[in-house]
């Protein structure tokens with residue numbers, strides 16, 4: 001598939017999400033929030049779902065949390081246009097509650113296709129929700145963050161959600177920055193054919209059980 005084909009397919013999926021009524025979240029949305037960033041990205045961020053500002057603007061990770069993410073990306077030598085940013089569900093859950101299992105089921109084909117098409121080397125799950133869902137774990141984000149976890153031919157590096165980092169303060173912000181830097185090093189090391197995590201502090205490795213690669217089995 002050429003990059004033009006990938007971008008065309010992503011645009012088609014985004015248009016489908018914009019008019020999707022497959023779950024109850026469609027009733028309360030202003031905009032479906034499909035993604036932002038580059039279809040050629042090496043790093044893909046996955047959050048939980050759109051919040052108030054995202055729903056209003058139709059763009060993921062805007063508002064104060066998005067500004068923090070943009071700043072930390074900049075400090076890691078990246079721009080939002082260099083990465084790909086998406087959420088587990090594309091429409092805002094009321095009062096920012098967690099998405100429900102049937103909503104995730106209805107929406108997951110979009111995210112599965114986004115991962116398949118963008119094909120990032122590193123997926124950064126942001127926060128407890130997307131980390132537990134994608135990795136099928138009950139281990140909390142505080143223990144999972146900063147680890148390099150092999151996952152379907154790529155790696156997941158969980159980190160705190162920028163909104164949580166904003167609430168918590170400078171120490172957690174610094175931790176998200178470290179995790180971003182680890183992701184950048186991991187991409188560089190994978191390109192160079194070295195073990196991921198190369199020059200930085202040795203991260204703990206959690207192996208996911210090898211399974212047949214069935215895209216719809218990625219999560220949920």
Ligand code: SF4
Pocket residue numbers: 017018020021022023024025026032089090091103106107
């Ligand atoms: S959350 Fe997903 S499945 Fe539900 S209406 Fe929005 S796009 Fe469709």
